[in-house]
Amino acid sequence: MNAFLRKRFPLLLSILSGLLMWAAWPSSPLTFLVFIGLVPLLAITDRVKDGRVYFGLLFLAFWIWNTGSTWWVGNTTVPASGIFANAFNALLMTIPWWGYKRTRARVDRVTGYFALIIYWLTFEYIHQQWELSWPWLTLGNVFAMRPGWVQWYEYTGTMGGSLWVLLMNILVYQAWRRGQHEPGWFFLWKDGWKPLLLLLFPLAVSYFVITAESETTEPSKNVVIVQPNIDPYDEKFSEGAAMDQLHKFLALTKEKTDSTTRFIIWPETALFPSGAWEHLLNDQPEVMEIRAFLAQHPRAKIVTGASTFRRYLPTEDVPATARIMNGEIYYDAFNSSIEIDTSLNIQIYHKAKLVPGVELTPYMRYLPFMKKLALNMGGISGSYGLTPGVPLFFNPDEQCNIFTAICYESVYGDFVAEKVREGANLLVVCTNDGWWGNTEGHRQHLQYARLRAIETRRWVARSANTGISCFITPRGTVIDPQPYWEAAVIKHAVTPYYHQTFYVKYSGFTAKAPLIFCILLVAYTIILRVIRRQHVENI
Structure with missing residues (x-):
């Protein structure tokens, strides 16, 4: 890669992420792109050290996704309201990723990925509860045109779909990282099977859920x-x-x-x-x-x-x-x-x-x-x-x-x-x-x-x-x-x-689980920071 592209590579990754998420969103037929749409942001997190640059790249990616998918919210008597709505929602989306960046600096990679998942699912939960709510771009909504893929939503709701998207992007990114260090296609044997398995398993579950359902005899x-x-x-x-x-x-x-x-x-x-x-x-x-x-x-x-x-x-x-x-x-x-x-x-x-x-x-x-x-x-x-x-x-x-x-x-x-x-x-x-x-x-x-x-x-x-x-x-x-x-x-x-369904019975509890984990994770991160600071001062 020449010096010109190397310098602008994070910017290109940011634009690519926004375009992939936009291209995956209903009613586009390219739903599968969502499984790699966040990979560029994971790469940016590892590459970019400057906090202001990192925030700007996150915002750009999410603004492209929001504007491309929901630009029509500006079809009001005040068109500027749509511009504000897309920009504000993009700004909110940067928060869990900013938290992931800060947590990742203090913990190992696996714990950092866990933090990203928890922070994002917490964001989606809060975004359905407060008065500035706008859950239109909840990640799990991306499969709305693919009901055959997500029949298991009767157990998890869209939160399960959001988790699937996040895990797929993380595993694809990990396989790509391994490919940077392994010779030839050896990395596919060591890590490539993981995202493939994660892709196929929910599809198989969805198939079995459909075939297990029996015809109803209830009056219509x-x-x-x-x-x-x-x-x-x-x-x-x-x-x-x-x-x-x-x-x-x-x-x-x-x-x-x-x-x-x-x-x-x-x-x-x-x-x-x-x-x-x-x-x-x-x-x-x-x-x-x-x-x-x-x-x-x-x-x-x-x-x-x-x-x-x-x-x-x-x-x-x-x-x-x-x-x-x-x-x-x-x-x-x-x-x-x-x-x-x-x-x-x-x-x-x-x-x-x-x-x-x-x-x-x-x-x-x-x-x-x-x-x-x-x-x-x-x-x-x-x-x-x-x-x-x-x-x-x-x-x-x-x-x-x-x-x-x-x-x-x-x-x-x-x-x-x-x-x-x-x-x-x-x-x-x-x-x-x-x-x-x-x-x-x-x-x-x-x-x-x-x-x-x-x-x-x-x-x-x-x-x-x-x-x-x-x-x-x-x-x-x-x-x-x-x-x-x-x-x-x-x-x-x-x-x-x-x-x-299981989801109907227990969604009131399961929906709050990411919030509880988020509180515990933030508390753990704060405590870890205090302990490390005290250790440095004692030295």
């Missing part, structure tokens, strides 16, 4: 999904359009609804785009028309997205998210889903995982003056409320409990698993991916829902305003996907399952 339910294809920018929230849109929903619904239909799924914010008071829902003209339609199909129920308001009584605690009207009435706006049947009982679920900057101003209970800074994406602007509604839609007459994941709630594996632990036996995704245009955003979002199906072994009924609407089997197979930006209605029989 006929479900209708509507994809109205209403432009969220120019049509959805235009004044006076609510009833015209309702008529479009009903016209599409009638095409597939019959006496066997049990549930009808409409997308996010399908009803009340300008909001409706929850205590007055039964008086809304939209609800009255829906009930008139359901009177012809009394066993059917409509599950739909809606924008709702909840008023807080003077005796109730007022949350930090609350708005004030006329100087005295406190209320919250919610991104909701509701279930309507022929009775007067409307079940209301409030979205719990809000999009930072769009639906939620993070930590505004500490910074209340920032309450109005949430980006305006049409409809109700400002931060939404977080007061819980019902956890599930309970339907004892159909023995079917539905959890409706609104929009990107379906990206949170642990959160969906929690709802299944609470009794959900059918998953519904109500979303409006039209904000992002015809980009990878809506395609990636669809693919991630396949992982939720595998983790929980539940059917998923996905209704997306502009697409892609579909059904997803418990094995992650997509059924009847509808073209993007076309109105459509589909029908399929789904089976509400009751068995809980």
Whole structure:
């Protein structure tokens, strides 16, 4: 290698890592590149001594990955928000690698690799919990288009996939390092078999998991999904359009609804785009028309997205998210889903995982003056409320409990698993991916829902305003996907399952394991540093 390339080799490695991770990400078919995408960063860690240079190279790699995979988050009324989001997430990704670099300087190589795994998995766990959450690029999500590779997610969830990626990159790097010192291809015999075994073993497990599953005898339910294809920018929230849109929903619904239909799924914010008071829902003209339609199909129920308001009584605690009207009435706006049947009982679920900057101003209970800074994406602007509604839609007459994941709630594996632990036996995704245009955003979002199906072994009924609407089997197979930006209605029989997977039962504990190990590892590193310093001083 000449002097010019040698000097710039770490920079080339950084760019290569970012490009490999981007090329591996859904909906690219080059998923296998993820197994070597982090190898250049491991090489940089060993080669670069200057801390500022190391940080810059890490940031560059992660910024390329983030920007290439999720540039579409900038399709908002404030495009600069996408630039900030990608840069900020790239910055957060450098933290576990910075910790790995510092730990690696004090311990042996194997312990350093262990530290990297723990730090990264801890980062992914925290990134699903705090109010700046953005788990879109969780490493385990990379296999969303390869459900046949990860049927074992019913035991580990995406954390298992992240661990697989990290271990594969470490073993490939170790084999490459051995190749720098061993003659010919001898290193393949000594170390090359390790990544090969690690690659094949999960694939074999996935195969056996599939073949071991037996056919169910549980009764099925006929479900209708509507994809109205209403432009969220120019049509959805235009004044006076609510009833015209309702008529479009009903016209599409009638095409597939019959006496066997049990549930009808409409997308996010399908009803009340300008909001409706929850205590007055039964008086809304939209609800009255829906009930008139359901009177012809009394066993059917409509599950739909809606924008709702909840008023807080003077005796109730007022949350930090609350708005004030006329100087005295406190209320919250919610991104909701509701279930309507022929009775007067409307079940209301409030979205719990809000999009930072769009639906939620993070930590505004500490910074209340920032309450109005949430980006305006049409409809109700400002931060939404977080007061819980019902956890599930309970339907004892159909023995079917539905959890409706609104929009990107379906990206949170642990959160969906929690709802299944609470009794959900059918998953519904109500979303409006039209904000992002015809980009990878809506395609990636669809693919991630396949992982939720595998983790929980539940059917998923996905209704997306502009697409892609579909059904997803418990094995992650997509059924009847509808073209993007076309109105459509589909029908399929789904089976509400009751068995809980290992992941569903224990994800509340296993997800925290990396955090516990991380705390212990940091404590060990600090203690080791103090002991060494005291030893040097005594000498």
